[in-house]
Amino acid sequence: MGVDKRPPAITVRGLTVRFDGHPPVLDELDLAVPGGEIVAIVGPSGCGKSTLLRSIAGLLAPVGGTIEFALTGASRDGQASAAERSLSTCPPAEPTGLGYVFQEPALLPWRNVIENVQLPLELQGEPWRQQRESGAADALRSVHLAAASWHKFPRQLSGGMRMRASLARALVVDPDVLLLDEPFAAVDDMLRTLLNELVVELWMQQPRTILFVTHNIAEAIYLSHRIVVLSRGRIRAELDNPLPWPRERAQRGSSEFADVYRQVSSALWAAAQEAA
Amino acid sequence: MQFQWLPATCGLILFLLVWQLFVVVTGLPPILLPPPTQVAMALWQERLVLCRAVTATFAASMLGLCLSLASGSILAVVFAQSRWLRSAFIPYIVFLQTVPVVAIAPLLITWFGYRFHTVVLVSAIVSLFPVVSNATTGLISVDPLLVDLFRIHGASRWQILIKLRIPNAVRYLVLGLRVSAGLAVIGAIVGELFVGDVISRFAGLGTIINAWQRMVRTDAVIAAIGASTFLGMAVLSIVNLVSTRLLHRWTDSADFEAQG
């Protein structure tokens, strides 16, 4: 168990998620995410990583436990929201301040890039088109998408460009918390490295709280301040990442990196064996 | 599939040649099967009647198609609201699909009279089902990830409908309309069998096919069938044209699966 360096932005206590007739996906899980840090969550497939993220985003109603957001002061009570579960389209309690990036770009095929990026602003009721456009343009510039591609449709873009657009869409509301749900799982190694560096760069510009789910250990180490190992619905290990900032590509080859890799790897194996 | 003019024309010519040869060799009486030359002559001889009939049937089927598009879309939006509503009403829409329109046409006449709009109504009823079923499918089969995205940003039910479900349904709707286009023409022709003014006013294709068949004018009947086919393709082309020119933003689905 690590020691919090900063006050937590998100505090999860006793979070339990269960789908009818199955063992719990999350089992009384406790987690504190320090404000302004990147926490990577690693674990074997089906360990509950995505469920945790979706619970935090309000997409899932837990059967027990609480989730508190320090910055917005809002909290989500598992008991209270159990009733909301049946209303599949009911909006979460605190919509602003959250950015979410899915495994897939999840762009609307009938909107071009800049229209896609504007979508969260529209949904949150920004009335001025100009305002929305300039916000989207800022977000697109921050992910290094060239203006030439802004009016292209998703089908006309490469996989990397779509992922950047998806990131821009998450950033356009200037969220306090960014939730990344295995966003780079489906891209090739080189592109993954580039996108990792983009996340680092974005965090350096503005140190948001980022919860990053991945099953790739190297990515988890490169991006995070702290690594959480999740297995069978519980946190099995929490490791402080000693790798110095700013992160650079060369660090991936350092012995320090290899040390951390070994630690995380053995923690994962231990967790897997414990689970089995 | 692209329409290739050259092979298609060759195919048609070959078909006509075989037909002509068949009639000549077997010496069939033209009352059973006239040669294509005789059909062509009937086509020319009756060109004015056919033009008027095609115009009347075209008007009826386009209006019928628009009516089923409008009412079908509204129904689909209602059905998309709840599984319960769908279970409650869709079986009866299917029922409407399976009841032969020939059987309900006399009833429709009782209610709406021997009028042009009764023909439009028959056309709309016949072409309604593909619109409703496709549009409903399009409205409810949105990528769950996209629904999540909307919910994360606090979208209302209305916003999800307008900005997600309806745009998603457009390409399904267009697929349905392609099927409905042919059905609307068939519906109009069937309607005309029951309603058409057999002497003058809205003598559509259904009316004149009926009349010519009674007069044993096999050549003219085949010419009218040709005109019906032409009309069906024309209505289908209009649907295609509208979808590629006006709706391509929602219907261009290359790579749709890859990125969705």
Added chain:
Amino acid sequence: MNVWYSSRSGGSLERLAVAESQRTVARSPMLIMVAMLLASSGCGGDPAQRESGQSAGRDAARPTTMMLNWFPEAEHGGFYAAELLGFCRERGLELEIRPGGPAAPVAQELVTGRIEFAVANADDVLLYRQQGAPVVALLAAMQESPRCILVHEESGVESLQELRGLTLQAGAGRPYLLFLQARGLLDGVQVVPYSGVARFVADPRSAMQGYTFSEPFLAQQAGAHVRVLKVAELGFNPYASCLITTERMIASQPELVQAMVDACRRGWLAYLDDPQATNLHILKLNEQGMTLDALTFGARELRNLCLPEGMPREQFGRMTRQRWQTLIDQFAELKLVDPQKVAVDSVFDTRFIAAATE
């Protein structure tokens, strides 16, 4: 013995299958094409040729088939009587009468040889000839055309000149309609497809086409006060319920044709004298809701149509060149037939009815 049995049953099965296919065939042009293919591939065949070998050896009646132009009704009474009262059998014929209906494909069936005789009105005979079907009328049961327009008495309409403003139920493509239209009698009339007596009764501003021996009675039964306007009074008067066959039949089997004409003539005269037994027979065969009262009414009316006042019984079935010529002239004027193509002497043949009368 065994071999004989199996071959015989095979033959009758085949005949059954053909009859079944004919029933469904040819309601539409597409089906006609399919029927035509069947015929040309030999499944249909010529029943005359197929049967002749069989009947020659045994002392059985020669089977033959006649197709009606409508469902079994009083207008076919004499033909049913010919079969029912044994006149056909006396002439060595075993007659099968096949009911027709709307758009009964009698010309197509005759041309393919699947039937040998049929019943048609003179106007249809001309239309068939115009389309190249070599059919010939042998006798005309009705001298006077029964064609009429029914109107409600309360409409105040008393002649065919006053139809304006009415909704007229009529069959599409009927020559008499074009005749009325050419005389301007349908101006301002909404002509809608024929759908039956019920709709006519429901609307006093409506009119319907009919036959004088049938629809007036049905409409009165349904509670309407009808006035009957006969189209024949305008000079459009085609023979009705003609017995027809093909030129090929006349050339190849004149005895058979003569036997048929003889039997039908006797049948008709018997029916006009006493229709009761035949009407009961027709009632059984008609599945369209016919009643005995309607048939009795029909038979009574038919007496005046088949043997108009002043026409002796012996002349039943007669046809004159002049009447046929008039009809051809009228059709030519309506552009329904090309007089070059349809020669008056080709459309009818009175030799058989004349021989039957002697």
